[in-house]
Amino acid sequence: MEQALVTIPLTKLAIAFIPVVLVLLILARWSLPQKRTLHALVRMLVQLLLVGYVLSYLFASDNAWIIGSLLLVMVLFSTYIALNNIESPQKSLFSSAFLAIFISSFIVLFVITQGVLHLEPWHQAKTLVPLAGMVFANGMNSVSLCGERFYAELNRGEPYQKSRNIAFKASMIPNVNALFAVGIVSLPGMMTGQILAGVSPFIAARYQIMVMCMVFASAGLASAIFLVLNKAKPQ
Template sequence: MENSLAAIPLANLAIAFLPVLLVLIILVQWSLPTKNTLHALVRMLVQLLLVGYVLSYIFESDNAWVIGLLLLLMIAVSSWIALNNIEQPKIVLFKQTFIAIFISGVFILIVITQGVLHLSPWYQPKVIIPLAGMVFANCMNSVSLSGERFFSERQRAQTYINARNIAFKASMIPNVNALFAVGIVSLPGMMTGQILAGVSPFIAARYQVMVMCMIFASAGLASAIFLRLNKGYK
């Protein structure tokens, strides 16, 4: 197998949207709302096409300040998105969300890049940006799940301890399921990408173990910090 994948022509890429079209047709036939789904698909397409150009510039930069500012921007955006499904004022919870994602995400990145990979310098964009994206996105999803469940339980007059425990358990379900399924039901994205690129499956498996630990820990820490910061919620 060659060490690099061939570029996908745009005409071929369009074929990937045929199954997506089928799902949209189902939504229409079942009289379900499609506006939010279409909005998400368009944003996905535009964002990924644009990020290719942005990352090309960032990958060529050798500036720790640029990478640091980009990481902060990623944390801020993920913190805001995490609150989309929480029926509480975003402005009120943004601080707690930002702190939870910042502390857990940065801690995990330090452990992985310096303890596991011995990355030098720490701001190598081709490594730190993809890893940070995985960590912050996972923190975002975990906080979103735990927050939605926590405030729902509190509104049902559950005590803080009970609501916290229920919310934390719920937020960890996707990650625990992923641990059970990895290697048997699914080959995760990073491992699949490396194998497609010609990397030995044995080496790819080691990197995937690192990623699974990174994702599991970031989800748990982000949820725990967020829930702890909202202990005073009435």
């Protein structure tokens, strides 16, 4: 009989922070900045605890407007975070980054939820929200990587086409590496979670293949759209 995934008590969850504290001690011992790391850890803890309550409400809701509004907010935050590492004088960069993430995510989510999963209704939060989070995150990272490299190349005096190609290739490195490593070096999040929950590894592998295609496509499309939208803008 397969063992069901147990609920982790908060007291046990605290044990997971022991190796985290070791890393913080290393930072302190080596006189490295700790403020940003501590801020990130506290923010992660608060955000994930809060999102548990929010998602519990959303999963019980059948309101398409609420789900749609949540997805829009997720795209807006993804766009804002993606631009943190991009240095450019363009005031319209936010709109191109937003459109890149939004359009690429819509294409990928439509194909996956309606073509692969046949999600009914389309706004079924328990499935749509986690998948959308993966797609938005990959689009965000891809736009951030390609944007940073794109403007770095332009500032070096490279022409648009060469800058575009270099930036696109750089933005796809993490996803291409993930394709090589999956199943050999790592078992990604969805597959690991399903196996821990007692799902057959054969079924979990199918879902992971779907996810790998989904994140690869969302990253590539987001980068391409962002680069194309910034072609005609003055540098």
